[in-house]
Amino acid sequence: MFLFNGFPEESPTTDLTVQELLDRTNEDDPAVIVEINGRFVYRRDYGTRKINDGDRVEFVHPSFGG
């Protein structure tokens, strides 16, 4: 179980990566920022960064207020 954009989410696999979560949620914003536990996740790490039990994952659209 992890917290995804403020809502509890059951992990479908034991080794869900950020990229897999992006794909599963059909996230199509090229500018989306991924944070885990409040920390920035580098785009190059999306394929390898695992989402662990209890993690707080946020997909942030930072273009929300010029």
Next chain:
Amino acid sequence: MTDYQVLNTRAPRLDGPAKATGRAKYADDLSMPGTLYAALLQSPLAHAKIRHLDVSRARKLAGVKAVVTAKEAGLIKYGVSPARYDETLFAHDRVRYVGDEIAAVAAVDQETAQEALSLIKVDYEELPAVFDMFDAMKEGAPQIHDEFPGNINAEVHQEFGNTDAAFDECDLVVNHTFLNKRQDAAFIEPHACLAFFDLDGKLTLYTSTQVPHYVMRTVSMVLQIPVGNVRVVKPYVGGGFGPKCEATPLEMSCALLARETGKPVKMAYTREQVFLHSRARHQFYAEMSLGVKKDGTMVALRNKAILDGGAYTSFGIATVYYSGSLLGGPYKLQAMKYDGHRVYTNKPTCGAQRGHGGVAHRAAFEQLLDMTAEKLGMDPVDMRLKNIMTTGDLTVNELDMSSLGMKECIEAIRDRSDWNNKKGKLPKGKGIGMACGFFVSGAGYPIYRSDTYHSTVVIKMSEDGGIANVLTGSAEIGQGSDTVMGMIAAETLGMKLENVRVYSGDTDMSVDLGAYSSRQTLMTGHATKEAAEQVRDQIARFLAAEMGCDGASITFRDGNVLFDGGPGDFAKIRTMYIKEHRGWTDPPTGDFLTFREAARLAFLQAGTIVGTGKYKPPRLGGAYKGAAVGTSPAYGCSAQIVEVTVDLETGEVTVDNMTDAHDCGLAINRTLVEGQMQGSLSMGLGECLFEEVKFDSRGRIMNASLGEYRIPTALDMPNVKSIIVESNEPNGPYGAKEVGEGAIMPTIPAILNAIYDATGVRITELPVSSERLFMAMKGIRK
């Protein structure tokens, strides 16, 4: 040029008479029978644990009707971005800055409320505090939020293109650092609100805000009121500039106290509380390197930022991104790398202020351009023109310049300021400098994750057909948006502006995300235009049926109806109208059927004629993963030239002339556009030369008044030449786009570049006080 009847004129503001005669009601002017007055207890310490809170004596004071703390308010976290909800209405375990809210009181009058505050006992355990952003990042620094180690509130790392390789190709790399100071927006009207519940449990909140929609949602969430039971109404507002872009403890406290007491509750911030609430300009530290070719071609940019965010997040996640992304233009670059950190400190929270995130880094970058041009022996204007983007270009981070009159702006200010005869030819102590900038016309997303429309508008015709009522939740905050929406409606309907009434700032009227991000002209304007088109088309349809003509042959213009460009045979309709309104004093006259008669005919056929409009941006941004922060349907741009005189004995700077050109697409109202341009110049001048929120060693603001915090007055403003450049923005209503924020971007660096031209001293820290400049010149002389 299209032959507009209303647009592109200097129509007087719709709110002008009310404001000029003093009849305009602001939030603090409002009252209701039985109104209670509220006050906030705020922390006197910058960082402390709350060991015990005793409000019993305050509750017993005669005249006190309610005292609320975190116990009554609950601990629901809120903020701007859901990704950083880090505030509770009242601190319950820890205070994080001088001013953090702890309790609120409602009483029969303000004096009693204030006395009650003095009776609240708070037992604090003071904690080590940190006030400097660099210190806050050091190992061992006091931790302000446990969830964010190292006090790192937000960070961003982006690279577009291969920066290292691009720098390797450069003939020259120039480095620069820059530090601005925390600013206050210094709007004239402090926040104020009045809250009351009706007998059905519906909250109405009158408040001085830029964002009724977001206030509605936050109050609903924090106080656990169904959102349909919250109505937020914005009366006249005396300025916002960003800090009124989010829900405040003032609003939520009043609403909570109104619910507790069953009475209307009112409160206004003092000027000191405005400074404490802040949400104004961050302090930014910028570190930049620009790589160029010998011929002045810009190639690569490295940009690092550290932002002092204060105690909470507010808009900070967006701020730290905009500091990087808004340097992607308006110049062509092959590669750009950005690393930014926003840091928590024990100071009031910074937020979005005019030019959100972009102003300080733009100042640094435009200085760096001048430094580079000097090393290359190039004229600063020529260097910018060599690298300038034009309509249709994509920035290195894939922002789409769907219209961009940047080149025209630069050429206009060069010519109107007589740059070529002044640059390098002025006597010592006199200087001339230039700079450019651009800004979004609305953001790609709402603050919360949603597919909501960003603006909806309803236009409802009056029963007699003579008046179009524009209903919008958008926020007129002094910038003139009501007038702009009225003009767009009038133009689209073919009515006279005087027959259009705009009702705005009410969440019961429509959805509108509000006055921020320079979005309303484009986004609310689109919705207004669509609503007006619906009304117009309905009227034309009924009229065509009555006249037995093709609807396409009907046009509405200046309050009249034309059939195939002529008057047509409308005698039957006129006779019907006049006979129906026997005794009225204003029967329609003239050689053309009036819009009023046509709209009345439609009413008789279909009842009240209503049109609705809506707008949200299409999916924005390119295919480049990691790009597109700062996406917007359109970008406004500015260029400015400033002339200064520097007293070489004292360091005092006088700004002598400002020449400003701004591309706003079609200028809906030319006077309002110039007002935004000149207001931006004034604000930028203040930030450059005077403004700095100062703190003592314990985190208390030392200049929290407009007597001690100096902003420019008319006496500080020079002659200004305002030049409107009108590109035709394909994504804007009638080709319009922003002017509210882009216009401030070049001001600070243009002044700094002019000071350099006058003195040979490059100032890298704001504000340019006489003392700072004098010391810098002294250093040069040594």
